[in-house]
Amino acid sequence: MELNITRPTLLLDEKKMMTNLDRMLEKAERTRTDLIPHFKTHQSKEVAEMVKDRGVKRITVSSMKMAEYFANCGWKDITVAFPFNPLEIEVANRLNSEGVQLTILISDPEILSKLEGKLEGKVQVLIEVDTGYKRSGVDSSKTDVFKEIIARVSADSSLEFYGLYCHPGHTYHADNIEQIRQIWASSIKQMNVLKNALLLLSPEMKIRMGDTPGCSVVEDMEGVDEIGPGNFIFYDLVMNYLNVCHESEIAVAMACPVVAKYSDRNQIIIHGGAVHFSKDHLFDESEQKFFGELVILAEDGWSSIIPNAKLTSLSQEHGVLTVSDEVFETIEIGDILGFLPIHSCLTANLMGAYMTIDGRIYEHLEKN
């Protein structure tokens, strides 16, 4: 790589990214589901264009702000997969008036009283189902609550019931792929029990499932109509440690300058800290926290992971890389080192831009 990098920079390997995208599109085709990818991971106009080139027209985002950004980029069918915030009714109406087909999430029936008569146009509604993650969504066992929501949605001329949505995020805490598949099997079952109980109210309803771990490793998607994963486009070390992706599929890497070396503790200080990587971390075999793993940058991207070379601590701007004797000797002040990130969504959000491995800059939605 002959890039002019002097500061922490987020590299994007577009080939890997497009392979990840194509694999997920194939999975959708094979399982007869529609892929409505979540753009919260990349939040990038240029990445979005490449997704559009593959025929994708419907997308998912996680905030109204992101919906506005992608609407400005020309996207016309956007699901905001976050409990609808009643303070953003005006934004919804503006997007609607601009011709965006908005789909919102109802995660608590209380929101409906706040919306009554205030939304304009026709907004589609997904009810968020909690199948055990216990973050947001209506508990799947509360059939009556679902019935009430559908009745109230049907009675509101600005709302249109679309279906049931589930982000079974407990897959992120699974110990292995088998557990991820069990969580999905159980979630799909709960969603379909619910669908059957509600079928008279809405015979056409769709079932949509989120989460990258499940969408990546589950093959049996009987009973699911649509999938909305996000992280898969880049993947990261969290997904790699879950065995959801191979490390060679991780499509982003941080490039960070070496600024100091301490031979008595085999530690190398890089410019790359919590404001670049985020404080998300994993634990190694000896239960030691780490914040990223070393790769060697090359002409066409980066190497596989260098064993025993981890970012063992981060402060605001400093990263501390702990390595073996052999690796220590090969690294000099002024070198640029590569690091696979723990959580690519958070790293991309902090970095605010991408550099492709041939040196083009892609934008990322600005800060909050």
Add this chain to the structure above:
Amino acid sequence: MELNITRPTLLLDEKKMMTNLDRMLEKAERTRTDLIPHFKTHQSKEVAEMVKDRGVKRITVSSMKMAEYFANCGWKDITVAFPFNPLEIEVANRLNSEGVQLTILISDPEILSKLEGKLEGKVQVLIEVDTGYKRSGVDSSKTDVFKEIIARVSADSSLEFYGLYCHPGHTYHADNIEQIRQIWASSIKQMNVLKNALLLLSPEMKIRMGDTPGCSVVEDMEGVDEIGPGNFIFYDLVMNYLNVCHESEIAVAMACPVVAKYSDRNQIIIHGGAVHFSKDHLFDESEQKFFGELVILAEDGWSSIIPNAKLTSLSQEHGVLTVSDEVFETIEIGDILGFLPIHSCLTANLMGAYMTIDGRIYEHLEKN
């Protein structure tokens, strides 16, 4: 507070901030040290102006990018308290040519070979001393290395040796104030032993100490010439749990909309996640992680901390607030709740702007 807040917003109480600043200025006067405040915490032009109004002329930053930002704001004396990155020699030369008195950190003698003959003008040098934190800096026991660095700096016409710098960041991991004072006493002693050993080479050298915990609670600063804390301007829950500040001194709070409520688990979902707060956390008495504490927003700022009302988990955009029955009943969807942040530097960096409690917007240096 009659602010028009509809999305996660970082509130700044300027009165608290100025009280924090004035207290640190008084501390500096009392201990006969110069305060060279670290601007990495606020990274804000407007906050910087308020600091300037108190007579401060010399500042500290943690990256060359921040140095450029504050140079553009008119600051003329800037210490970059981060191991100098040889890939940014051009930036240093540009700042120098613009009339900025730059002070850089030498944290490893190896950097000097990279600088030889390349810096222009006159750049001041602080040698970073490691007194036990073990992040960056030359181990305080290696007197010969310090001698070598001073000799090489003195031989380079573009460099001028200024003194010794120490950020004893292990104070952040102290269990109590007494430990913080012990760490400082030990660090000051190590710095002065070193100074005495080097005095013949540089009779005028200054000793500068960083870190907010120490600068806040240490009264005996005999042997220290300059202090460079940053976090004190806002403080945060990390500092409060260390007993370094009172909660009423925390000058920033997040304002976040309530989007869903789950009565069966006393949990409230807010718009406010890892991309707003950062993933930094503390542990409560039962060793449970938390990411922020609830305060009630009011006309003139916010209340004291509401007991047993903590953000118990964060994902990208969601925050989960776990509260008592009584508090649960008082909160509605559409309300704006306040939260004291765990680590104000990271939260401010993510939020990218401040809203004062009378509604003005202050900027924050853009993303990386």
